[in-house]
Structures are given as C-alpha cells and as structure tokens.
Amino acid sequence: MQRRWSILFFLILFTLPQIGYSREKVRVVSLEWPPYTGERLPEQGTSIKLIRQAFDAAGLELEITFEPWNRALFSFHSGEFDAVAPVYSSRGKESSCLISKPFQVSPLGFIVLKPNEYTWSKLEDLAGFHIGIVNGYSNTRAFDELVARKVLTVDVANDDRTNILKVAWMRIPLAIMDRNVFQYLMAHDKRLKSAANDVGFNPQILGEQELFLCFQPTQKGARLKALFDEQVTKLFK
Structure with a gap:
C-alpha cells in the first residue's frame, strides 16, 4: 500500500510542471513585411518580437501564422484568428475591430x-x-x-x-x-x-504611422486587447 502511494505521489509531482507551463494561446495572423514581420526573419521580425514580448509578460503564448495580406484579412474576419497585425489605426474604423495601443x-x-x-x-x-x-x-x-x-x-x-x-x-x-x-x-x-x-x-x-494589433470585436477580443494594452504601457512607454 505504501508503495502505491509513493508511485501516485511521484506521478503527481511529475505532472505539476506541465500543468504550470500551460498558457492560453493567442492566434495572430500576419504578413511577410520585412523588417517588421516575416516567417524567416530573426525573431520573425521587429513587430512580432514586440508583440510576443507583450503577450509573454501577460502570461499568454503567441501563435503566429503568416499569409498574404488580403488572405490574412479574410482569415481574420472569418474568425480564424484572435488578431491581425500589424495594422494602421484606420483599419479599425474600416473593419470595426478592436484596435490596441500602438507598439511601434x-x-x-x-x-x-x-x-x-x-x-x-x-x-x-x-x-x-x-x-x-x-x-x-x-x-x-x-x-x-x-x-x-x-x-x-x-x-x-x-x-x-x-x-x-x-x-x-x-x-x-x-x-x-x-x-x-x-x-x-x-x-x-x-x-x-x-x-x-x-x-x-x-x-x-x-x-509616421503607428502600428497596432486589430482584435476581434468580441468579449474574448476585448479581454485579450486589455491584457496586451496593459503590457504595452508597461514595456514600451
């Protein structure tokens, strides 16, 4: 009996680190726009580096996908992604998405x-x-x-x-x-x-055009935007 409890205790300890490192993923679609964004660029571009840094600080994991720009916009508006980046502020007025604080x-x-x-x-x-x-x-x-x-x-x-x-x-x-x-x-x-x-x-x-993330106009989008904006204010101001 004591041996069974020892094995159970060991299994619990083994799984705890995995549970601790499980983070919510934020799915963002972007384009090939070097040096700001690009799948093969160092850290996938200067914009993606900053976006990832802000999400990391918020305890979120960035999952980035690169598509041609018009397809990226279509994929975002189809609901496949939580956000599209980088965009100018005018994009929010055109698409009614939730525009983040500027980060670049x-x-x-x-x-x-x-x-x-x-x-x-x-x-x-x-x-x-x-x-x-x-x-x-x-x-x-x-x-x-x-x-x-x-x-x-x-x-x-x-x-x-x-x-x-x-x-x-x-x-x-x-x-x-x-x-x-x-x-x-x-x-x-x-x-x-x-x-x-x-x-x-x-x-x-x-x-000089400020760059933003464009989040889905949903309750989840508003929550992710608030978390991102909080870190942008702390890290980049």
Whole structure:
C-alpha cells in the first residue's frame, strides 16, 4: 500500500510542471513585411518580437501564422484568428475591430527615381502623378481619402518589391512605402540589385504611422486587447 502511494505521489509531482507551463494561446495572423514581420526573419521580425514580448509578460503564448495580406484579412474576419497585425489605426474604423495601443511606428513616404525629389505643401500637389500603392494596404488617412475621391491617381501592385521595380523602370514616377521596408528590401532582396542605383527614398516624409494589433470585436477580443494594452504601457512607454 505504501508503495502505491509513493508511485501516485511521484506521478503527481511529475505532472505539476506541465500543468504550470500551460498558457492560453493567442492566434495572430500576419504578413511577410520585412523588417517588421516575416516567417524567416530573426525573431520573425521587429513587430512580432514586440508583440510576443507583450503577450509573454501577460502570461499568454503567441501563435503566429503568416499569409498574404488580403488572405490574412479574410482569415481574420472569418474568425480564424484572435488578431491581425500589424495594422494602421484606420483599419479599425474600416473593419470595426478592436484596435490596441500602438507598439511601434512606421515612417511612410515615397520612393522616387534618382536624382528626382518631390516636395509639396499639401497632397493635392501630387494630383498629376500616378502613385504606386500595394493592393490591400492602408496608407495615411488623408492620402486614402484623396484616392477615394479620385483626386490622386494610383497604380496598384501586389507588393512593395514590384513598386520599386516600376519606379526603376520609369513606369511610375513614385510609390508610397515604409522607409524601413524600402531599406530592408534594397539591402537583402537580390532581385532588386539592378535597381539599387536608380531608386531612392524621397526626403519629405508623408507621415509616421503607428502600428497596432486589430482584435476581434468580441468579449474574448476585448479581454485579450486589455491584457496586451496593459503590457504595452508597461514595456514600451
């Protein structure tokens, strides 16, 4: 009898660490957007590193999936994921999702053909140009509103790499892009080597866009958002 109790006691002790390490998983869908996000990047990108750090501090486990951006949005709105990231604040107004506190900043501007530079006092000054954008991406609210009103003319590509090549090949005069993304692609993407001496980032910044998580507009989404926001305030402010 004593031997049975010893075995039972040993089994209980053996299972306790496993129980202690069981954490709630938060399923987040993202895209390939280096250096911010990417399946093969160190720590899966600077944004994912920060997101994981905040969830870890909240006692939650991040489970990240990478999909093309439009598919990622579809998967999120279909309810497959708890959140989608990173997004600009305008995404919350478009989709009625719950926007987190900002955890990072994206400097947004235009890539241009060297040695060209463009200056403007208001965005309407660019009305005569065909401006490259990426399908499904939000830009600044002012820019997107002018596009919707057909004040600005855009040329849509599937990704930032394509827009860099379009500018290099003089198919369009400029394209809107995150400066960090541009610098990363030019330094790491061999397919852009031929464009390295032709394309540059325009000195005038369009704006700095804060990056957020977009949570499901549900009771669970609100709880996860509150936990994430609490850690963002503690860790990144």
